[in-house]
Amino acid sequence: MDTHFDNHFFLRDFSRNAQTEGLSDKSINSLAVTKAEHTIDAYESDWNDFCDWCRYHHKSSYPAAPETIVNYINDLADYAKAATIRRRISAISENYNASGEPVENPCKAWIVKEALIGLTRLKGSMQKGKTPIYWEELEEIIGRMDLTTLPGLRDRAVLLLGFMGAFRRSELAGLNVEDIRKYPQGIVITIQHSKTDQLSAGQQIGIPYLSHTSMDCIHALQEWLTAAHITSGPLFRSFLKNGRVSSRRLSDKSINLIVKKYVASIGLNPEFYGAHSLRHGFATYAALHGVEERLIMKQTRHRSVEMVRRYINEADLFTNNPIDKMFNRT
Template sequence: MSAKSLNSLAGTKAKNTIDAYRSDWDDFCDWCKYHKQTSFPATAETIVNYINDLADYAKTATIRRRVSAISENYNAAITSGIKVENPCREWIVKEALTGLTRLKGGAQTGKTPIYWDQLCDMIKCIDTKGLGGLRDKAVLLLGFMGAFRRSEISGLDVTDIKRVHQGIIVTVRQSKTDQQQMGQQVGIPCISDDDFDCVKAVEQWITAANLVDGPLFRSILKNNTASKNRLSSKSINLIVKKYVSMIGLNPDLYGAHSLRHGFATYAALNGVEERLIMRQTRHRSVEMVRRYINEADLFVNNPISAIFNKK
């Protein structure tokens, strides 16, 4: 937030409130930077797109608080004499928030995680004879194994994939948790089951699509060749929903974030240490990771299993 905005807020808001506004504003600025949008001044359309992205994983209350923080920053700027319009007052932003409440309700808890056995069932539904199937398989396995956000999957280039003896190293050039844009590297080892090996799936896609550079994941043309156009983060979301539906699950409960959520929770269920999960998910704070671990702990050493699942 600007110095003028902070000074204006300081007279009317508690310190904790100002700190929360600053954190929410920073999140919005990071999102705008990644999507090459202007945060100040921002358009109402930018605010709506930000809301839609948050809707994949954040609670309704969190989204409303973020928009409120953005609005307060603009109000404070206006009060301090900066000539700018508050985009949060536009009707399309209000409609987006109203629609969000109708769609998600007030007690939304994020996308349902996709566990490994469910992912395997989804992979089995894919027709890998066509180029689109090879791409979708690579998207799903990479999204899960790398615990990537959908924007990170969409933003990958072919040159971001480096083959080494143990597997592949994926370089994420821009990420929500990499504000300095230093780049983050994620290791994905080979696994023994070729049908579900992420490394093999990514290599098969690259080879079949004849990719040398440019976007890693692309739309497919009618002649079954890869276009030059990068697959959008929205398309990544739709791929997940498509195969979730094919195994009989409700697609409204799942999205691209289900892969990331699923990896973290599944890792916790298998006793993986917190620090190792965080290294793969690249969370800066332990708060979210511990939510996944606590979710897994509901079933680890559960007394019902001890009673009814005796060997």
């Protein structure tokens, strides 16, 4: 499939497109101001997010199949608001309209419209993503785990690493032992393939040692690898029917189920939690403790401050709460 225009944002230079042939400069200028500059900026950011997703999943963004749009918005539904999803579809559609190329707009396909209706019915208004898991909740979960078993050791390492590294579930599932390097201060993990790493250059995350070994991610990883006799290949693996560790990589869906299982063990509703709760939890918990925006983004690898500021705003509901200042003065 021809992807010559892949990642190209036509709304920025639509005056050069075939659709404007025959128009005067005055007419072109009047068309150029039909959308506010901040709307164009938002659309460009949305288009780039779609292109990043397509690149990660080895799909073409231009031209794109309607099925690609459907799969993209279903992934978005894990964490994005309904309004965000609708705006992303609008941005993609507007960019196709502005291209001036004889390429069918995939957003107008009936399956895309049906998918949006279906997601709304399934998710309700989709006003919020997965609920964050906080550090204190992780402590309670791990305190109840059976760490004398291989599943317990693996799952503890999954939860702690997912939180500390603010990993997306696909990133966590894709890690290999070779991606981890030890240093006196801790470990550095290289993510070979990530949604926001367009050139697959690799992204590095540093995780330092903690003084409390029961919650130390590095200690948990080492215990899992030693007990499972894993020295290379997939970091997290599934189990065979006889209980032995297999050579197969743990899937991202399995990681999602692991999170749901353990939040239920401490009385939380698993419907509101998933693998993204670890990433969300790290960012919100960091903001709650006054960690500055750029440092949170460094660990979460967010390219845009929009989502990180959402986490900060969530934390700010409590850190700057008038009730707390009125009744909990020390």
